[in-house]
Amino acid sequence: MDLVGAWWLVEWRIAHAGGRISHPFGRDATGLLCYTHDGHMSATVTRAARPPLPGSAAGQAAVQARAEAFASFFCCAGRYEVRDGQVAHDVEMALDPAAAGTTQIHELNFDDDRLILAAAEGGRWHTLIWRRA
Template sequence: MHKSASRAPSIGRDDLIGAWSLVEWQILDPCDDRVHYPFGNDAIGLLCYTPDGMMNASIARSTREALPAGSPRNANQAAQAEAFSTYFNYAGRFEMRGTSVLHHVQLALNPAMVGTVQLREAVLEDQILQLKGVESIGTERQRTHILTWRKQAQ
């Protein structure tokens, strides 16, 4: 997604409503000056925003091992850990503030995210939505997550 020298186009709440497919999830880490792809460069995902102000984000590695037959709760700890480490999800309310979207997390795969507010700078160009967020690691390090989504046809 390119940026012009002028302001980014404005984005409103209604622009987000609908379903979005993940194009790419990058993490930029200034410590090693590389681009990281947490679930590979072919990760899959679905982001949904509803008219009543709810959202849900799910992302997974495109090639995940199936859990053994039967209940996933009966899978061994290694299989459960692998399933956890190749999937990401949270859901809750959302709101717009200027060009930022705030996700108020009510439910998440990672319980530590519940009750947090995930701030994402949003840029919309045609049917491509880019959400950018900063992750603090300790007190002296930050990484930037850039998630690019494509609007699904209705």
């Protein structure tokens, strides 16, 4: 199956040591992953039903709301390359500045109209399942 195109998030789950499963943005998270013919990618994932930010006059509540908005949203963009059953995302920009300049390697699998990306991180196993848009 061809990787190029747009993909909607079905599930992002993390398997922890001991068998516990978590969903970093909730079971109802939404996301869009795009791959272009010329080797660019963009990924966005968000928690569902995020509240709007309060106006700047809200003081400390506005600061806390912005922190929650940051914590409930993920995005990155850059280039990608398929290599031996894996996809490498060379992250050029991201919401989290620490991710910029990194290369994220994911196992790459297809199941009918679904794209499954999986990777180990810090003793946990991330699985992201996407369906073609």
